[in-house]
Amino acid sequence: MSVAGSYGITINSPLGVREGILTLEVAGRNLSGVLLSDSVSEEFSEGTVYGSNISWEMNLTHPMPLHLVCSANISGNAIDGTIQLGAFGEAIFSGDRI
Numbered sequence: 001m002s003v004a005g006s007y008g009i010t011i012n013s014p015l016g017v018r019e020g021i022l023t024l025e026v027a028g029r030n031l032s033g034v035l036l037s038d039s040v041s042e043e044f045s046e047g048t049v050y051g052s053n054i055s056w057e058m059n060l061t062h063p064m065p066l067h068l069v070c071s072a073n074i075s076g077n078a079i080d081g082t083i084q085l086g087a088f089g090e091a092i093f094s095g096d097r098i
Helices: none
Strands: 005-013 016-027 030-037 040-050 053-060 066-075 078-084 090-097
Touching (some): 005 078, 030 053
Antiparallel strands (some): 016 030, 030 040, 066 078
16 A cells, blocks of 8 residues: 555644644655644655655744654554654654545
């Protein structure tokens, strides 16, 4: 099964819990997509796909500028991953395909 699709996710971070939708697009080993959360829409590109493992980086602009380094594993319809938040530490997220 392709990792492409939309996932309803819950992000647990030192800054609180956030709900969002992560949409992934795959072309070969290239990953791109968008994260929608709290009326914020942040796009990313130049991510990578290795089987069921994915990774990408993105720049958050709201509520504050922050560079995020993300990685995840997709198993069936479930996604689990981490987000490096720079000086704010690490967040974990999980969710299911919607």
